[in-house]
Structures are given as C-alpha cells and as structure tokens.
Amino acid sequence: MNCEYCQELISVYLDNELDVQVASDVRMHLAACAACAKVCEDFAMILDFCDLDETEHSLPPNSKALWCRINNLIETEVASEIPRDIKEEKPKRGWQFSFGQVFASILGIALVSSLLTVVGVKNYSASDVSATNTPSIFDRALSKIGLVETPQLARENRVREQQAAIEYWNKRVEAKRANWNNYLREAFDRNLSEINQVVFEYDRILEENPQDDLSNEMLDSALNEKMALLREFSEL
C-alpha cells in the first residue's frame, strides 16, 4: 500500500468501516509510515473534537495552529497529487495585472499623452512666440527636460548659428580685402562698425532683460544684415 492510497482510506478506517483485510493493510502501513501515521493522528483528533457536544464552549487549546496544520496537510496532499512533469513546468506568463498595475498604466499613458499634446501645441504655435513675453513655469519645466525650446534658448541657438555664419564670411572677406581700394575698404569698415554697434547695444539690453522681444528681433535683424554685408563683400 502506498501513502496516497492509505491516506484516502484513513477517514474510513477511523470509522471502522473497512474490510478486515484492508484495515489490516492500513494499520501495517501506518505502523511503517510516520507521515501517514501523523495524518491519521490528526484525523482522529478532528473526529474526537467533532464528537464533543459543546464545541463552541470548549475550543482546543490552540485552534489556530490546528487549522493551520490541517491546511498544510491538505496542501501537501494536493501537491503530491500533481504529476512531476507539471510540477516542474515554469509558470506561464500571462497578461494578468493587478488593479494597481492597470491603474498605474492608465495614469502613465494619460500623463505621457497630455505631455506630448502640450509639447505639440507649443511647438505648433512657436511662430506666435513674440506674443508671449515670459515663459510659464510649465514651459520652463519642459525646457529643463529638453521637450520645449524657450524663446531665450531659441534666441541663443539662433545667435550661435548666425555667429558661425558670420565667422565663415568674415574669413572670406579677410582673404579678399587686400584687393580692395582704400575707398571701398573704408566704406566697408564704417558700415560694419555701425552694425556692430547696433549688435553691441542689443546684446547689452538683452543681458539686462533677456525677455525683451523687440530687442531680440532687432538683434536678429542686425546680425542678418551683418551677414549679408559680409557675404556681398566676400564676392568682390
């Protein structure tokens, strides 16, 4: 007799309802198997407990522990019934999420999509930047993480690009100016100096007040003018 079969019969055995031969087999197995003996002992205790008339008034000294043991016992039995190959299978990965996970996902998607919408709207309306002088806290926060270009950042980038172009044309002019006559050279220097003064003035104003849109616009215009002047003279 194996354990499984024995444990199936324990309950009937305790009720004295088994055939003599089978009961003898069970008894022999219980004598040899400590685990099944223990199960039997537990069953017996349960039966004794159920036989008492005043169960509600006379709970076992540690009922909690008892139920825990029963539970463990059942689990052991169930586990032993599961075939080995199934037992060794890895748990399947399914699309099962807890409520918390689902809620967090929805919240995350909503947050990202609102952020992208705001960024899109901001970028689409970038041409109307002149209408807004001061960037909002939200704008600044977005610019910190690199999602939105503030007017100041945009200006700095534009000025950097213009300065690079100016340097390029300036080198070409320097290479050519030796061929000019004095009259042309003086006129060029005079006009370049005039534009440089304008650039200097707006640089100064913008250092004090970077949000001055008009000065930004004028600086942009002056730098473009300087670029055009250098380009034209480099072609002489």
Added chain:
Amino acid sequence: MIWDLKKYTAFRKTTILLFSVVFFFASAAATMELSAQKKFSKIYPASKNVRLQLTNRSGTVTVEGWDRDEINISAYLEAPAANIVPQSLSGTIYLNIVKDNQGKKEVGNVNFLIKVPYHASVDIETMMGNLNVSNVRGGLVRAHISTEGDITLTNIAAGAVSAENVIGDIFYDGTIETEGNYRFTSTRGNINLRIPFNSSFKMVATAPSTRNISLGDFGNSSMKFLSDGRRVVGQAGDGSAAISVTNQRGSISFIRR
C-alpha cells in the same frame, strides 16, 4: 613817356602769353578728364511686363519712368572703367557690374541713368552710392544699398516697394496700393514717407534707439506706441496694405502727400 609806352606794351604781351599758356593747360586737363570718363549706351525694346534688374558696385543709379516702350541705359564709367555686359532674358534686362568685374582690383564708379517704361518693375541694388527711382508705376520697386547711400523714390505707384540701406536716408513719395506691401529698412539715417492721406494700411514702425517716430496726420486712435515708444503699430483706413518701417538708429516720419 615813350619809355612808359614801351614798358606797357611789353607788360601786355607778357600777360597775354601767360593767359594763353594757362588756357592751353586748362583745356588739355579738361580734355583728359573727359576722355577718362567713358560712356556706355544701349537701348532695349520693352515688353508689357518688363523688368530691370541692376546690381552696381559703386556710383549713383537713377531710374526714370517714361512713356516709351523701351529701356534706355546710359552709363558713365569712371576710370578704371568697369566692364558692362547687359543681358536681356525673358523680358528682364540684367546688368550685374559686380559679377562682370569679379576679381578686379580697381573698378571706378559707374553712374547709371536708365529710362524705363512707366509700367516696368525695377529691382536695383548697389554696394555703395545713391539710388534714385522716379515715375514708376510697375508691380515692384526694390532699391537696396549694401552699405551707404541715400535712396530716393519719387512718384511711385507700385504694389511692392522695398528700400534698404545701412547708412543713409530713405525717402518715399508715392501711393499705397490696395493689398500692397511696403518695407523700408535702415540702420542709421532718416526715413521719410510721403503718402496720400486717404491711404489704407496696417503699419509697424520701429525706431528702437531714437524712439523718434512721427506719425504726422496719420496719428489716430488705432496707432499704439509699444515697448516704451520704440515701436508703433496701427491701422489707417481699412488696413488693406502692409507697411513695415525699421530704423535702428534713426528717425521715421510720415508726411501727408
């Protein structure tokens, strides 16, 4: 007395001789100067939508409208004389003195006097020198000076007008056409616009350094001074045309025509 007469005669002869010598050298100098300034002339027949596109290096350019269907180009070339190679392509007359003389160390001023039909479009630019355009009623009048020089546009009736220089005055005397576009830009100089009182336009005038923007008779309740008086934005009439005036370090004046 006889001695005095002889002395007087000798003095008179010496004086005449001296004047003769001076006159001779003066005439020779004048002839040399005249021969140093060459003249270039060419006439092109003009189609209905003719356009003149001129790029000068230095010198004065004067373009005048006339009632003939031809373009008459006269150029006075100072020494060392520049090359001029005009081209006529698809109704446009091209003159590019910069390109035609690229790499030349010395190029003298070229002073143009060009007559165009009234309805011609005029697009002229120079690196240095004055630009004058008058009596033109074509689609476009553009005058651009890379450095210094005055721009004078008189009796103009064009839908698109643009004038730009660095140092120098800009004067515009003309109409503001419905849905026209007018742009005047200078870095240092005075910009004066003389336009009809009943003109309709939207305007942005900016004089950030001087804040000297005079609207004259065009000042109305819709004209707003912005950015501490550095810019004026407003409208006259139904605002169909657009005027943009920017003078970085000079004044802007609107004058009633």
